[in-house]
Amino acid sequence: MPSLYIYSPSGAVRDRAAFRRAVRRLQAAGYDVAVDPAALASHQRFAGDDETRLAAIERAAASGADVALTTRGGYGLTRLLPRLPYDEIAAAAQRGMAWVGLSDFTAFQLAVLAQRGTATWAGPALMEDWAGEAVDEITAACFDDLARGVGEGAGWRLPRADGQAHPELSAGWRLEGVPLWGGNLSILAGLVGTPYLPAVEGGVLFLEDVGEHPYRIERLLTQLLLAGVLARQRALLLGAFNRFTLTPHDRGFRLETVVAWLRAQLPGVPVVTGLPFGHVPTKVVLPVGRPVDLVVEGRDVLLFWG
Structure with a gap:
């Protein structure tokens, strides 16, 4: 059973009912889902202040999950780039963790590639792809292949x-x-x-x-x-x-x-x-x-x- 760690490094999640629905869908699909304690934090437009979101990234790196999945994009990661825990992020990827996201997550991905040569994955986000009325079958299948380590x-x-x-x-x-x-x-x-x-x-x-x-x-x-x-x-x-x-x-x-x-x-x-x-x-x-x-x-x- 692939394990997922859900965390919020960028914009705040406003729709908590949709968040819970998305988590339940992933659990029903057979994933072992852990949710970061600050996943629903809010500070201005962000998912918590800078310290809160940096701590969430550190917890994701230490979680041992197969996939670290962002809740959403928006804005917020660019201002964190000088302080990202690059060694911890790289070590988690080296152990097999797939860091996955899109949109604002691009800043994280390019920074860790530039700073440590660490590869990540552009893909779905929790609220973008599991919180709506339906889940796209192709998106879900591609993500499942990644989570199970069989995507080619x-x-x-x-x-x-x-x-x-x-x-x-x-x-x-x-x-x-x-x-x-x-x-x-x-x-x-x-x-x-x-x-x-x-x-x-x-x-x-x-x-x-x-x-x-x-x-x-x-x-x-x-x-x-x-x-x-x-x-x-x-x-x-x-x-x-x-x-x-x-x-x-x-x-x-x-x-x-x-x-x-x-x-x-x-x-x-x-x-x-x-x-x-x-x-x-x-x-x-x-x-x-x-x-x-x-x-x-x-x-x-x-x-x-x-």
Whole structure:
């Protein structure tokens, strides 16, 4: 029976009934669930003050659980980066713990990768994926594979527009043993120029975001482009960019416009869309900081890390 440790390193959990429902669902699915004593703490918009949340991370590292699962994202981890217990986090990962989360958790993941070379997992969060009316079967299955230590990869269909933009992909294309890294675009861009952004060369960078208008997405990508981050990668994988509203002022400027612009700035670097990850019901788990093989066969995109 895989063991989970539920803790809150970022935003406060406001819906306690939904929290309890999510925990019961994980228990019913066969997990041994331990809940951090400060999981429902609240201070301003945070799940407790900085000291409270740092202590929760330390307890998660010492818990011995198979998976340390965040309750939610929001905001709060970036301000903790200088004080994270990096040695304890790395030691727990070395013992086999999978640190799992998304969104604001990107700050934690990139910092521990930059500071200790520690790999973590981009994946679901308690409130995002188990507290609603239903649990997505693919998300639950991918998480269960990770918790049981049998996950080996992920795959999705290459959108037709990608094949047209990158004909070399449709003909068969692969990268072998390249580091996969990334996460939430806003969080990642905010780490540029700090010691908490990994200096990954020749990697596969995956990105997602939520609630950001396409022009803001382009602005964040431009920051990474001008900082030289994007040109140093072998490929970019774009997940979900959603929950934004276009306006009449946009006059046709939309997310597809941004993707086309990005491809024009990065000749020779495939920009692949459709990655099932982000603030969407169906999401895979992805290793952050581990080598992967990326294979495109026809319209099938496959990531292997097993």
